[in-house]
Amino acid sequence: xxxxxxxxxxxxxxxxxxxxxxxxxxxxxxxxxxxxxxxxxxxxxxxxxxxxxxxxxxxxxxxxxxxxxxxxxxxxxxxxxxxxxxxxxxxxxxxxxxxxxxxxxxxxxxxxxxxxxxxxxxxxxxxxxxxxxxxxxxxxxxxxxxxxxxxxxxxxxxxxxxxxxxxxxxxxxxxxxxxxxxxxxxxxxxxxxxxxxxxxxxxxxxxxxxxxxxxxxxxxxxxxxxxxxxxxxxxxxxxxxxxxxxxxxxxxxxxxxxxxxxxxxxxxxxxxxxxxxxxxxxxxxxxxxxxx
Numbered sequence: 001x002x003x004x005x006x007x008x009x010x011x012x013x014x015x016x017x018x019x020x021x022x023x024x025x026x027x028x029x030x031x032x033x034x035x036x037x038x039x040x041x042x043x044x045x046x047x048x049x050x051x052x053x054x055x056x057x058x059x060x061x062x063x064x065x066x067x068x069x070x071x072x073x074x075x076x077x078x079x080x081x082x083x084x085x086x087x088x089x090x091x092x093x094x095x096x097x098x099x100x101x102x103x104x105x106x107x108x109x110x111x112x113x114x115x116x117x118x119x120x121x122x123x124x125x126x127x128x129x130x131x132x133x134x135x136x137x138x139x140x141x142x143x144x145x146x147x148x149x150x151x152x153x154x155x156x157x158x159x160x161x162x163x164x165x166x167x168x169x170x171x172x173x174x175x176x177x178x179x180x181x182x183x184x185x186x187x188x189x190x191x192x193x194x195x196x197x198x199x200x201x202x203x204x205x206x207x208x209x210x211x212x213x214x215x216x217x218x219x220x221x222x223x224x225x226x227x228x229x230x231x232x233x234x235x236x237x238x239x240x241x242x243x244x245x246x247x248x249x250x251x252x253x254x255x256x257x258x259x260x261x262x263x264x265x266x267x268x269x270x271x272x273x274x275x276x277x278x279x280x281x282x283x284x285x286x287x288x289x290x291x292x
Contacts, residue, residue, distance in 0.1 A: 006187050007033045016059025018051045021217030023207030023224060024125045025051060026180040028060070028096070031123065031205075034190035037062060038091045040083075042076040044106060045069040046098035047132045048125070069105045072097045073113035076120040084119075092194050095122045099140035100130045103161050114170040114200045121193050121201045124163065127209035135212040142232075143278065144271055145263050147212075155266060159278065164204055164238065171241035173199035177233065179206040181224035185235055185247060206233045214262015226257040231283040236290070244289040254279050 011032035018025035024047055032039065039062045043049050049066055052059050067075040076095035083091055097106055102124035110122060129147050130136040137147040139161040146155040167175045174193055178186040186205065193201040206227055208220040215223055227233040228248050235247035254276045258264040267275075 006030070006183055009033065011037060011039075011061040013059050013061065015053070015057075016051050017053060018047075018059075019209075019211050019217070021208070021210040021215075021220035022047075022051070023127060023180050023209060023220055024048060024098070026220070027123075027125045027178075027186070027205045027207045030180065030183050030186050031094075031096075031190050032060070032062065034187040035092055035094065035121075035194055039063075040065065040079055040091055040093050042067055042072055042079060042093065042095045044072040044075075044095075044097050044101040045132070046101050047127070048096060048098070050132060069101055071109050072101050072106050073110040073118070073120065073122055075109075076122070077113050077116070077118040080119050089197075093120050095120055097122070097124055098131070099124060099126045099128060099138050102126075103140045103163055104138050107166075111166075111170065114167065114172050114202070117172060117199045119198050119200075121190075121203065123203050123205060125205045125207040127207050127212060128160070129209070129212050131209050131212045142275075144258070144267050144275055146266055147263070153266075164236075167202045167204075168238045168241045170200070172202060174201040174237070174239055175204070176202070176237040177204045177206070177235050179224050179228050179233060179235060180208070181206075181221045182228065182235060182248075189237070212263070214265070215260065219260065223257070223261065226252065226260075230254050230257045231279050232257055234283060234286060236286065244286070244291070246286065246290045 012029045041064045044067050072095040076093050080093045128140050135147050136149040137156050141156050142160045150156045176189045178189050208224050210217045229250040229252045231250040237245045
């Protein structure tokens with residue numbers, strides 16, 4: 001065992017096309033350790049559509065169904081319906097999408113599936129931009145970020161969409177944040193989502209991107225850990241839309257996270273102060289939802 005609840009068995013091969021330090025690759029490796037071989041992945045257009053490799057080769061040891069950008073959730077629901085018709089209740093169906101296929105292009109499909117409470121796990125591995133097509137901004141891109149579509153002084157001036165609140169508003173059985181730097185917590189949440197059986201379960205995974213963020217590949221896990229230690233990406237769970245559980249509470253300043261990433265190097269003192277105030281305000285609201 002690598003950790004207390006992480007299996008030695010891996011369902012991801014070394015022959016894949018991920019970049020060095022790819023947080024999405026780390027996330028997939030850990031998730032499949034939790035879910036096991038009786039898993040079908042539905043993957044829309046995203047980095048992972050490339051990382052897995054072209055048919056008939058694959059970097060994964062589980063079946064993959066590639067689908068169009070906007071339809072990961074509803075396609076996963078269709079796969080689930082087909083399995084149910086065959087009497088297969090053991091296989092877990094997982095939609096695995098980036099932030100573009102979750103926050104933006106895929107949100108209509110995801111919202112519809114959540115409203116119908118379809119029996120799928122939807123995973124967003126969030127690298128906070130359209131990385132596969134050249135680091136363009138998405139609605140997951142944080143305030144202050146410089147991307148190829150927000151260059152120079154035109155860096156992103158709006159805040160990141162709160163996807164967890166959106167999913168909680170659907171009153172689905174389970175929604176959770178997870179982070180590649182906290183593998184035990186991540187695996188535990190995937191195992192919990194798998195065991196629940198029935199209804200839509202949503203897991204929002206923080207997945208660093210050295211290429212798009214301007215960081216050395218060896219900093220991938222360090223940056224991810226700082227995101228949670230600064231409360232920029234707190235770890236928590238929401239059950240049935242109302243029952244919040246906080247898993248972490250950070251105490252480091254946001255600058256510790258921001259100052260070591262190339263995508264934030266242009267920010268001035270007033271901008272860093274604004275980000276810290278936003279982080280503090282958001283975390284205070286989360287504490288109120290938790291109730292302690």
